[in-house]
Amino acid sequence: MTKVIIQIPCYNEEATLGLTLSELPRQLPGVDQVEWLIINDGSSDRTVEVARSNGVDHIVNFEHNRGLAKGFMAGLEACLKAGADIIVNTDADNQYCAADIPKLIEPILRGEAEIVIGARPIHQIKHFSPVKKVLQNLGSWVVRLASKTDIPDAPSGFRAISRTAAMQLNVFNEYTYTLETIIQAGQRGMAMTWVPIRTNGYLRPSRLVKSIPSYIKRSILTILLIFMTYRPLQFFLTLGSLPFSVGTLLGIRWLILFFLEGTEKARVPSLVLAAILILIGFQLWIFGLVAELLSVNRKILEDIQLRLRRSEVEQAERGVRR
Structure with missing residues (x-):
């Protein structure tokens, strides 16, 4: 029996979580069971109540905000203990199109990959400024060099991870998991691929990219630290x-x-x-x-x-x- 668990890191997502959950599937082709999990990263609003009212199966609670990277790893651990064969990670702001989840998990079901990244149409996203689009592409190019992969959208949080891959991943920095896990998986020789995905309408500003200079600095430090660790x-x-x-x-x-x-x-x-x-x-x-x-x-x-x-x-x- 194949089980997919869709996990969502959450920090004060009361306003958007309900919409995101309403679009998640409960059935997927080639999958016997689909469950939902949220990581409540110390939210002070009604995030947990919204999750429960929408039928979320598992809730991981942090008493205090610990950051996206910690939340992502806690979600993987909880999904593995809940028996997930494939873990799908998405965002609570409904940025990613949930209808593309079947496409996302297909390479894992076929045994062709252990990690699949959903690549957004960066140049078509209207709320991305020209500077951000250039930086996204530049960052992805650097990650491709460091990881020896062909992933075109490294910062994408829409990804599917097999049980075997999830057991091997570690996140050392406290900022984000996106770049680090790709470089780490690439350096460790995990089978990784990408699929084109769609995005939904803009609901709120990114909480990760508070300013372009800060994002660039943190991303460069992450790439250097992971490269130093694995090479x-x-x-x-x-x-x-x-x-x-x-x-x-x-x-x-x-x-x-x-x-x-x-x-x-x-x-x-x-x-x-x-x-x-x-x-x-x-x-x-x-x-x-x-x-x-x-x-x-x-x-x-x-x-x-x-x-x-x-x-x-x-x-x-x-x-x-x-």
């Missing part, structure tokens, strides 16, 4: 190559001038700067080697975590059967 040697080798190359060029210049002009113009500051830059480059390379060795422990811990999650899910399923 530390490559990251530090690349980073160290810049000062090492500049230092080497300065050193060659000093040697050329030394042999051409002799010792009368020693140019000591130039030689000292070259030595410092070369030393910095070597140190960054050493950091990369150490980080690469430490990543072995991370992989072991990830394997242990996966086994623990599988054990918890199996125990929860046995409890449900009883």
Whole structure:
């Protein structure tokens, strides 16, 4: 029996949650059971009451607001314990068209992917400013490079995740899960694809993108941190190559001038700067080697975590059967 659980992170979504839930399906092709779950991220309004009145099956409650990333991960954990074979994540502001959920889960049902991202028609969304459209495309391009995938809309929160993939995902930052999970899945070699989706009308401003500069800064930090975590040697080798190359060029210049002009113009500051830059480059390379060795422990811990999650899910399923 295949079970799909549709999860919705919520923070003060009283005004829009009812509409979002009214459009969610209770039946899907190729699926035996569909359930709904919300993550109440410390809401101070009637979000929970609206969810219950609309027949939500599971509610995860946070006493205080912990952010979108924490809410997303708590939802995955709850969905796994509730026996989900596929988890669909969507937003409470009804941004994504729920009628596209069958299209979203189809590659997982066919066994072609473990994660499917819904790609919005960015250039057709009227409430996106030209600057935001450019930044969305630029950010997605950077994520494609870092994750080695072809996902065209990395910030999209409309996605389907298989049980196996959900057990392996982790979110380290407290801002958002969208970029990090794609890079992480790509670096870990999970099968990932995308499908074109539709969007609904504009109901409220984004609570994640409070300002374009803040969003850019946070996104860049997320990409760098995840790249450092999963490709530390490559990251530090690349980073160290810049000062090492500049230092080497300065050193060659000093040697050329030394042999051409002799010792009368020693140019000591130039030689000292070259030595410092070369030393910095070597140190960054050493950091990369150490980080690469430490990543072995991370992989072991990830394997242990996966086994623990599988054990918890199996125990929860046995409890449900009883």
